Amino acid sequence: MPALRVLSSLDAARIQWYHFKAIIVAGMGLFTDAYDLFCIAPIMKMISQIYYHKDSIGTALLSTSYAIALLGTALGQIIFGYLGDRVGRRKVYGLCLLIMVFSSFGCGFSVCTTRRSCVMVSLGFFRFVLGLGIGGDYPLSATIMSEFANKRTRGAFIAAVFSMQGLGILMSSAVTMVVCVAFKNVAGEGSLEKTNAAGSETLAPPESDIAWRLILMIGAIPAALTFYWRMLMPETARYTALVENNVVQAAKDMQRVMSVSMTQIDEDSSLEVQQSPRSSYKLFSRRFFSLHGCDLFAASANWFLVDVVFYTSNLLLSQIFNFSNESIHSTSVYDSAFEVAKVAAIVAACSTIPGYWFTVYFIDRIGRVKIQMMGFFLMAVVYLVAGIPYSWYWSKHEKTNKGFMVLYGLIFFFSNFGPNTTTFIIPAELFPARFRSTCHGISGAAGKFGAIVGTVGFLWATKHHEDDVFLDVKRVRIAFLILGGVCIAGMIVTYFFTRETMGRSLEENEDEIGCTTSAESSSANVLFPR
Numbered sequence: 016m017p018a019l020r021v022l023s024s025l026d027a028a029r030i031q032w033y034h035f036k037a038i039i040v041a042g043m044g045l046f047t048d049a050y051d052l053f054c055i056a057p058i059m060k061m062i063s064q065i066y067y068h069k070d071s072i073g074t075a076l077l078s079t080s081y082a083i084a085l086l087g088t089a090l091g092q093i094i095f096g097y098l099g100d101r102v103g104r105r106k107v108y109g110l111c112l113l114i115m116v117f118s119s120f121g122c123g124f125s126v127c128t129t130r131r132s133c134v135m136v137s138l139g140f141f142r143f144v145l146g147l148g149i150g151g152d153y154p155l156s157a158t159i160m161s162e163f164a165n166k167r168t169r170g171a172f173i174a175a176v177f178s179m180q181g182l183g184i185l186m187s188s189a190v191t192m193v194v195c196v197a198f199k200n201v202a203g204e205g206s207l208e209k210t211n212a213a214g215s216e217t218l219a220p221p222e223s224d225i226a227w228r229l230i231l232m233i234g235a236i237p238a239a240l241t242f243y244w245r246m247l248m249p250e251t252a253r254y255t256a257l258v259e260n261n262v263v264q265a266a267k268d269m270q271r272v273m274s275v276s277m278t279q280i281d282e283d284s285s286l287e288v289q290q291s292p293r294s295s296y297k298l299f300s301r302r303f304f305s306l307h308g309c310d311l312f313a314a315s316a317n318w319f320l321v322d323v324v325f326y327t328s329n330l331l332l333s334q335i336f337n338f339s340n341e342s343i344h345s346t347s348v349y350d351s352a353f354e355v356a357k358v359a360a361i362v363a364a365c366s367t368i369p370g371y372w373f374t375v376y377f378i379d380r381i382g383r384v385k386i387q388m389m390g391f392f393l394m395a396v397v398y399l400v401a402g403i404p405y406s407w408y409w410s411k412h413e414k415t416n417k418g419f420m421v422l423y424g425l426i427f428f429f430s431n432f433g434p435n436t437t438t439f440i441i442p443a444e445l446f447p448a449r450f451r452s453t454c455h456g457i458s459g460a461a462g463k464f465g466a467i468v469g470t471v472g473f474l475w476a477t478k479h480h481e482d483d484v485f486l487d488v489k490r491v492r493i494a495f496l497i498l499g500g501v502c503i504a505g506m507i508v509t510y511f512f513t514r515e516t517m518g519r520s521l522e523e524n525e526d527e528i529g530c531t532t533s534a535e536s537s538s539a540n541v542l543f544p545r
Contacts, residue, residue, distance in 0.1 A: 021256050021265050026166040026520045033273045034172060037163050040248065042179030043241040044152040047115055049183030050190075050234040051145055052084060053329065053359065057191045057352040061227045064348040065219045066134065076135065078471040081330065083139045085470070087146020088153075089463035095151025096456020099158060100258070100449055105250045108155045112242050114148030116235045121145075123232035150463070154455035157443035161451075162251035166520045170378035173440045178371035181363060181431065188360035190233050195349035195356070198226045219348040226349070248272075253521065257448040298450050307446055311454055313512035314442040317387065318462030320505040321434040324394060324498050327469035328426050331491070332358060366424035370431030382517040383437045387509045390433010395502035397425045402495025405488070434505060438462065444516040447525045 059080060091111070098107045121141035127134040156176055164172040202220050249272060255265035296302035374386060401422045442455040473494050516524045 021252055021262055021269065022520065022522060025163070025252055025269065028165045028273060030165070030168060031273060034164065036244070037160060037248070038172060038175045040241050040244045041156040041160050042176040043237050044112060044115070044156055044245075045177055046179040046183040046186070047119075047234060047238040048149040048152055049180035050187040050237070051115070051119060051149060051231075052088075053184045054187035054191060054230055054234065055081065055084070055142075056329070056332075056359070057188075057355040058227045058230060060351045060355055061219075061223060061348050062135075064351065065223055065227070074475055078474045080135070080139065080142070081470045081474070082467045084142040084146040084149070085326075085463050085466045087143040088150035089146075089460040089467075091147035091150020092153050092456040092459040092463065093150075094147070094456075096154035096452045096454075096459070099151075099155050099452030099456075103250050103259075104155050104159050104162075104254055104452065105248060107151065108159065108248070109242065109246050111148045111151035111155065112238050112245055115145060115152070116239045116242070118142075118145035118148060119235035119238070120232050123228035125228070150456075150459070153439070153459045154443075154452045157439055157455055158452045159248070159251055161440075161443040161521065162253040162448070166518060168379055169444070170383065170440055170517060171375050173443060174371070174375045174378050174436050177436050177439045178368070178375060181368035181371045184367060185360055185363040186237075187230075187234070188356040188363060191230050191356035192353050192360070194226050194230050194233075195353045198222060199347065199349040223348045227352075253448045298453060303450070307450075307454070309512055310445045310514065311457065313508060313514075314438065314445065314454070314458035315461035316508045317434060317505055317513065318438040318442075318458050319465035320501050320508065321391075321430065321438055322462040322465035323469040323501050324426075324505075325430050325435050325469075326466035327473045327494070327498060328423075328430070329359075330470050330474060331494070332362065332423070362424055362427055366427040367431055370428040370433070371436060373428075373432040374436040377432075378437075378440070379517060382515050383441050384509060384513050384515045386432065387434045387437040387441075387513065388506050390429045390435075390437070391502045391506040391509060393429040394426055394433065395499045395506070397422055397429070398495050398499030398502060402492050402499060405492040405495055434509075441513065441516060444521060444524050445514065448521070451521075 059077060095107050095111055118141050122138060122145065125134050125137040125141060127137065157173055160173045160176050161169060202222055249268035250259075252265040252269045255268060256262045296306075378386060401419065438458070442458040443451065446454040476490060476494060514524070514527065
């Protein structure tokens with residue numbers, strides 16, 4: 016069949032410049048995603064002092080500010096994932112980027128400048144819209160890269176796209192620190208010590224209201240710079256050949272951007288792809304669930320579980336490592352944000368980014384399932400080591416004990432050299448081309464609902480009262496133990512329900528019926544008993 020000749024040519028294509036260009040163009044969306052999602056922690060520190068003065072932001076408002084972008088992301092993954100299968104990856108891809116650019120600027124232009132005004136409502140609205148664009152970028156970036164890549168290095172290419180998140184987290188911290196230092200130096204120390212008429216509180220300087228807005232708007236720049244190159248990308252050959260049934264155009268598109276060797280294909284209408292009865296079923300039909308229902312469950316459940324852990328760990332990072340013994344409101348607005356960003360930068364540089372690139376190197380050598388199980392297992396071990404003695408040891412030394420910082424860094428290392436990356440890769444390899452983006456979006460949306468459960472649930476669970484500034488030690492210990500249990504659950508789901516996709520074409524993965532255990536999938540591909 017002509018379609019098979021086109022696809023086999025892609026699977027066997029040598030690594031070339033266009034692969035790396037696609038990684039940068041697709042990865043810059045993930046870079047922007049991470050920047051926008053993870054810069055909110057230091058910004059909320061700044062907003063707390065700028066608008067709330069002597070009061071801290073209540074847990075309800077703080078959890079809402081975290082959840083609103085994640086909710087938008089979940090909806091964006093479902094909506095744009097579906098549209099990516101209906102109208103094409105390329106058309107929707109540019110739209111998601113435009114939404115991210117304009118909503119990032121919108122966050123910076125959030126109206127009003129007083130506490131009792133609409134500033135938080137306005138910021139929440141633009142963060143929600145930003146989440147829609149971010150959500151759409153997840154399934155489209157993974158699907159596009161999986162459909163462009165050859166089967167030998169496909170995992171490394173998709174992981175490299177996802178690894179741009181680490182650079183985005185590091186950049187958000189770096190930009191926050193630079194902006195805080197710059198505004199502090201320009202304002203001068205004297206202006207940072209103003210108090211109200213009663214002398215009971217330190218007021219943030221007026222120009223600090225510009226600082227947090229600037230940090231948010233800078234996040235739009237990388238996405239805007241890659242819009243032109245994203246629009247030049249052709250539709251993927253697999254979508255054109257298998258969904259649009261236009262094999263000739265698929266061959267032309269690939270030969271325009273890549274050096275591939277394929278048999279000459281006649282422009283004869285008789286060469287249109289004829290769908291077999293096996294591939295004629297619809298999304299969510301009985302046939303779909305019998306073939307791919309278990310795969311969709313495994314991808315969604317694993318992503319849900321890892322995002323509970325990953326986003327909760329990021330949230331607790333800014334809460335636990337409070338290196339100043341002074342009240343947050345007795346320090347400069349810039350200093351408090353700087354400290355949060357500095358800790359995040361250290362963790363990103365020493366743990367998060369190395370974890371991503373370990374996955375890039377090993378993903379096509381070890382396999383997705385083994386890396387995912389290893390990551391879940393070692394995160395569970397770290398959480399138990401940190402959690403069991405937390406109330407009587409770690410909590411009394413966490414500000415000075417480097418051992419606890421190393422333990423916390425290992426969580427992020429094994430998350431990214433583990434399930435945080437593999438859950439992004441596997442859904443892009445399991446499903447048929449006409450459902451691939453949709454199913455990836457559903458899996459990712461399950462993950463973001465897990466992130467909401469983690470951030471909102473654990474934020475409330477680790478404080479005695481809504482207005483508490485510091486976390487309760489005993490509750491943090493329980494949270495660590497629960498997160499360890501979540502990781503063990505992820506390891507179990509991975510072992511029993513997740514199929515290995517390494518070294519096989521997307522069409523071969525599509526044809527195998529789930530579910531198989533990891534051991535069976537990697538050895539004999541024996542069906543798991545239903």
